[in-house]
Amino acid sequence: MFRKVLIANRGEIAVRIIRACRELGIQTVAVFSEADRGALHAKIADEAFCIGPAATKDSYLNQKAILAVCEVTGAEALHPGFGFLSENAAFARMCQKCGVTFIGPPPEAMECMGDKSNAKLTMKNAGVPVIPGSDGAVTSLSQAKGVAQAIGYPLLIKAAAGGGGRGIRMVLNEGELETQMTAAANEAQAFFGDSSVYMEKFLVNPRHIEIQVLADSHGNCVYLGERDCSLQRRNQKILEEAPSPSRLMTPALRKAMGEAAVRAAKASGYVNAGTIEFLVDKDGAFYFMEMNTRIQVEHPITELVTGVDLVKKQILIAEGEPLGLTQEDVHLHGHAIECRVNAESPEKGFRPSPGRIESLHMPGGPGIRIDSAVYQGYEITPHYDSMIAKLIAYAPTRAEAVKKMRWALAEFIVDGVDTNIDFQLSLLKNPDFEAGEYDIGYIGRLLEKK
Template sequence: MIRQQKNESRRIMIANRGEIASRVAKACRELGHTAIGLWTDNERNATHLQFCDEWVHLEGSSNAETYLNVDKLVEVAKKYNVDAVHPGYGFLSENAGFARALQAAGITFIGPNVDAIQVMGDKATSKKLANEVGVPTVPGTDEAVPTVEGAIKIAAQIGYPILLKAVAGGGGRGMRVCNNEEEVRANFDAVGRESKAAFNNGDLLVEKLIVNPRHIEVQILADKQGNVFHFFERECSVQRRHQKIIEEAPSPFIGEDEELRQNICNTAVKLAKAVNYDSAGTVEFIMGEDKSFYFLEMNTRIQVEHPITEEITGMDLIVCMIQSALGDSLGIPSQEFIKRTGHAIECRICAEDPITMLPAPGLVTGFETNFPQGTRFDHCLFKGLEVTPDFDPMVGKLVCKGIIRDVAVRKMRAALDGLFIEGLKTNMPLLKVILREQKFCEGIYTTNYIKEIAPQECVKTDFNHLRFYEVLAGVEARRMGI
């Protein structure tokens, strides 16, 4: 049994917005801490503020002026006597400079220690560490390759196809597949420029491209006392532009292979211990058709898809993350204490065209839900919300749990049919197609799913306004007791 403890109340500032800010605020209040939310000039009616105890104006309209401004955030935290800062995901969540600046100001960063962020935030350094501790890595370099001739030489050694990959990359940017020497020559400088523009670092790695791969990641959690636990794996192979849109736990590819499951999860713990990790984090792997797996990177923050892990384990990862940062006990006696039951699927609801999968800002003119049992919806939606190009297009995460995968899939279909967002173009028509497509339903898919199956070609985008208003009328009738 988890031991209940009375912790000292702290003032926690949430350096983020949207659904993750709401999620963190709820966790803070559950623990008895004061949740301090931020609002900017271009988001005065931010939905997360309703879950916060205090609201603070973060002056500025661009991300550079607000959520990416280290000096301003530290200044605000000091002004309002903040004890700790939770960065959510994105923005400065994996920025060692931000964590260090908070530390210098006597403020706790709710995340891992600075050394862990630095080591795992650099793909070359983290790959070198993985090699040193015996964690399998993708064949290729663990140091930046400075010239195209050097890249061609390495490609010849490991064999084509290869991947040119930004050392400091993420979110699918700074990556290019090359099938021969000519393509390496054509792409090397271009990828370097793209990486420099996106991450202020143009260094590249050269890696063997794993054909028909699965993207498998392991959720880990560690405390300040040296305890490191895993919370099993997630499958994140349904992606567009190397960015996830559907995740599930456990992995249907690993299935009932418990030996493989324990192997990959224990490998993630091994790597976390090697870097003295002390927070929530995710170790990402790529898995080949033969179920051999290789370390890709470690995300030193909470992931967008953490809810599906929470659903199958019953653990609150945000609460645990806060407890760890504050030096409190997690109350987890051993790895064996953490059990998994059932199957959970998450669909990212994004303001984007369901066919081109490009962002589609707009105004929400209607919003209603009619979900089946076993549905969770973490979101920032409301009627009148203006989704702008200033932020990531994701507006919500729809999560369904079933006792087995088929039940979770069935519930997700019903949940998607019961989510109505009027006025805003979203990717829901695409998600509905995928949830009924044979390969996905059978759990037989890779990271090439969108490219190979092309579910976007089957999307019907006509919005059924009559159906929306029928549901709205039904909801209102139930509220009135009719």
């Protein structure tokens, strides 16, 4: 058992990891930037160290400073959370060289699945359905034109090393190809330090459904059902559900997608928690999109419907423990919905709303879970993401979960900053949402009507 774990992250995920460590009897070390001196994770960890100024490159991406804290404190392991260094294979390898266990997949698996174009080739070889597109990165305009002619328009140009909706451009016709290819490459270079891009066919209004997997170092791998992440705005998830409410999601499709996800994990030599993201078209055909080689923001809804603590499992797997469950042990019970409550103004194009939280009331009651790191008097800075909390409702049925979430949103009070609470509530009251009939383009079409 690890004696001490450093959490190389901030916000609600850092708090979530600290709590999991406490339940396992593990001491925790927090790192924070100068802008986060009053952050909750820095207050509740057993030890906390400032690692640099507010800019992420000088603090939460400062690999040498983070590993120096591991050395000073004697932390044997490091949990990266999500974002920041969580999918950085070079950092995971650096941890290994320093004798620090990286609580996540091996760097080789991260490299295999982190490069989106190489990941597609790996999936094809493993028999996992992939979206028609280029075989690897596209390096010239003439090559791009050839691929476009083969797969047809519309198509997407995507960052090979990307994620989180960055480095993606839609191309409607050949006249847009060069401009959009350059734009995608430039954004990819800015966000990921790699300008490589690949191309794939654009599927019109599919569902975005992801499969949670857990794999240990003993060859065991299971899938824990799906999460429907189709409610998005500009490729950023807003609300997630487990299981999917789509009429397309039958037990047979769930099994097929789950088994494909396990093949994907095994093909890449994956160990720890990971998520395989698929697009599902109107006929129920599914296609591999990408793998997130880390814990997901929306992991709580899977925890609620399966009863599996994913963060604890991450830590135990990293210690070398066997998975402790088989596929036959995994059962889905009830329904869970997660709303991301952000400090932003939907009326102003969802512009971030930094500032001081003057008063705060968070909802509670049976079936309500809140993952958050804010408190009354907390200052939401412009330096990081604007999330206030993840609000999760769980109930035996979807209809009951929707009702719980409506009341929870209505009771959620935040003064001092703008929030998207009313926008989330309007989604929950939408007839299409009630019917479970939505896709990844739904919110965009909804906003165009306003």
